[in-house]
Amino acid sequence: MAQEKFDAIVVGAGPAGSAAAYTMAKAGLSVVLLERGEFPGAKNLFGGVLYRKQLEEILPDKWKKAPVERRVVEQRIWLMGEESAVTLGHRNEAYKEPVNCWTALRVKFDQWFADQAVEAGALPIYSTVATELITEGDRVIGVRTDREDGDLYADAVIIADGVNSLLGKSLGIHREWKPDEVSLAVKEVIALPREKIEDRFNLEKDEGVTIEFFGKTSLGMAGMGFLYTNKDTLSLGIGVMVNHLKKKKIKPYEILDHVKKHPMIRRLIEGGEVKEYSGHLIPEGGWNSVPPLSGNGWCIVGDAAQLVNFVHREGSNLAMTSGRYAGEAVIEAKKRGDFSQETLSLYDEKIHQSFIRKDLVKYKGMHEFLKEEDPDLLFNRLPQAANQALYELFLVDGVPKGEKQKKMLNYLKEAGGGAWGLAKLGIKGWRAMNG
Amino acid sequence: MLHIVVCVKQVPDSREIRIHPKTNTLIRQGVPAIANFYDMHGLEEALRIKDQHGARITVITMGPPPAEKTLKECISLGADEAILVTDRKFAGADTLATSYVLAKAIQKAAEEFGPVDLVFCGKQTLDGDTGQVGPGIACRLDLEQLTYVEKVVRLDVEKRRITVHRHLEDGVEVVETRLPALITALQEMNKVRRASLPGMIRAARYKPIVWTVKDFSDIDVSKIGLKGSPTIVAKSWVPEQKPVDGEILEDTPPEEAARQLVDKLWETELPEKLGWDAEREEVAP
């Protein structure tokens, strides 16, 4: 049988891959969407916030049908002490229309999103693992899979295989991530009756809330926890930098167990039944860890290219947008009949002009900052001091307010190594947040 | 060329099935559907015959439209054609109505793709579990009936004869018969292959043939679906979990545990029932 050749092969049916496959299939290209899971999303997970804007850009007509859980109307941030929290948040009816973001579960969303690509004409090949790229000189010409007669050929390959990117490694643009470039997150999906969720979180019907927490809950390591409301489940998880985990020799589930005992969390999940438990890596190297984005016959997108803004827990939207851009570049390549880097670097250009690069560049110092600063200071002593300070502020115990203020400042100074140390930390932190 | 029909049913993945605590019905919602696994052993055997002798394989399923997924899986493995027999009017069928419709479908497949030499069914399904559909089809179509087959030993295409091993409770029966025949497959029959990549691509592109009631010229509508199903499920319940009143000798070294077990057994009425009134001998450690 003569070898069939496709216009494009997309490896990985996560948000990045399905967006790419959809974009190209809709333009009439012949596309194979390769996924190792039994179906897209079968084993995928994220925290749970899905953003409307970037989804709408891809599916202007159909985004409303996406299987989501709740419209997020409120976002809370908690700075955790031992058995206390300093809280901050914002709730606004304006987040409803147009909707800003939803909570979602990947098992449902990924399947639906991939189905859009399939309906547009992409050929779904699931339960199939891409094992390596097939190259000819410096050109990628196809993908090898783990099936019999498993070689597939195409003019372009879009690498969307997620954070561990086997194919990125096989291409040599990817190395093993250093332990400080990734966080390991564990997550539980906890079933709880709808009404209970709505009562406990102050919600109506399809309204949802997100809570991000850091501080004492990550046991002195750099990490962030999350608690999101789904329809009749909660998503509870925490991600911690892998180098800190290694150093402390703590198992991720131990951190989550610890989190579940915190009085701020305990009450919210009480009586819930754990339905799922899973773990996943989050790329957190930032812009400095982003590999070359395209070459002769290939583009790399989404997590595989480290395109995650972890400060704002944005990943799926960067993944989708990068997938779309790569798809558009391949469409142009097809028009020109040239799939070399010269044309495919259109993808790089699109990324460079978009919020993706701008946001990642803005926070590019963050990774370094977290790597260098003492995690115990940032995630243990300072949050604890802030909690003590506020405790003091609200406590009416006959101590004059002036003295209280001094005490409060002292807590912070002591934790931060004096006023000077604190100021330096503040400046470093500011710089890290602003490129 | 041989024409083999394989009957495949899509069933809820029983590993994930739960029973509703209040209504006692199966919670099918959200349970992934899979191909009844005995049926896939039937398909594998058909594929092996195809590999060896050449054959045309038609897969038939009766079920709702999502059963298309199972049909595509069969195509990916190497079946030539897949037929989805689907219609609201077929719904609610018991084994009588199911085997009636499947027999009609096999006849129709014979008319369209050539006379059928062999039919494979699974031993039984994971959900209905009756094992009646295969024999039901064989009776209606006057096929030689070979149930509980664990091995196809020989197929003589020239002489149109087949020899199989039937797995019986107390042994194996070696049976030879003529074609056309119907075999119900056990999992011991073979190991199901994994689809090749070209197979996967063919399946991804494949659209199953769909037959509704209207596509059958000679179907008796009083014999199909709920109306054609005399079986009535009067009641179903979840067996009560009996509390176990046994004792577990944990953290006891094995020899000590054995000694204690013997002691305890002697205290029961068991030895008496067995007529062991003799003096107990000391158990050697």
Ligand SMILES: Cc1cc2nc3c(=O)[nH]c(=O)nc-3n(C[C@H](O)[C@H](O)[C@H](O)COP(=O)(O)OP(=O)(O)OC[C@H]3O[C@@H](n4cnc5c(N)ncnc54)[C@H](O)[C@@H]3O)c2cc1C
């Ligand atoms: C705990 C956690 C919380 C998060 N929270 C959020 C959040 O709230 N909001 C947000 O926007 N983002 C969040 N993210 C980030 C987000 O999940 C990712 O950025 C996003 O999923 C990246 O999409 P992707 O398509 O690039 O990769 P993935 O979603 O990882 O998809 C990769 C796909 O490729 C498949 N695959 C991998 N290797 C192969 C292979 N060799 N052959 C075939 N298929 C293969 C995989 O099965 C998978 O389906 C979170 C991540 C984690 C881990």
Ligand SMILES: Cc1cc2nc3c(=O)[nH]c(=O)nc-3n(C[C@H](O)[C@H](O)[C@H](O)COP(=O)(O)OP(=O)(O)OC[C@H]3O[C@@H](n4cnc5c(N)ncnc54)[C@H](O)[C@@H]3O)c2cc1C
């Ligand atoms: C107690 C009980 C209650 C039931 N209640 C209902 C009900 O309320 N509603 C309802 O819809 N069904 C119900 N059923 C299911 C229905 O009667 C059977 O599923 C159906 O008639 C097939 O019988 P089976 O699953 O036992 O197949 P078996 O006889 O065990 O199947 C043997 C083989 O026949 C073939 N086969 C069987 N069915 C099909 C098919 N549909 N397509 C292709 N090949 C097939 C397969 O090769 C299979 O391995 C019930 C069954 C039982 C036993």
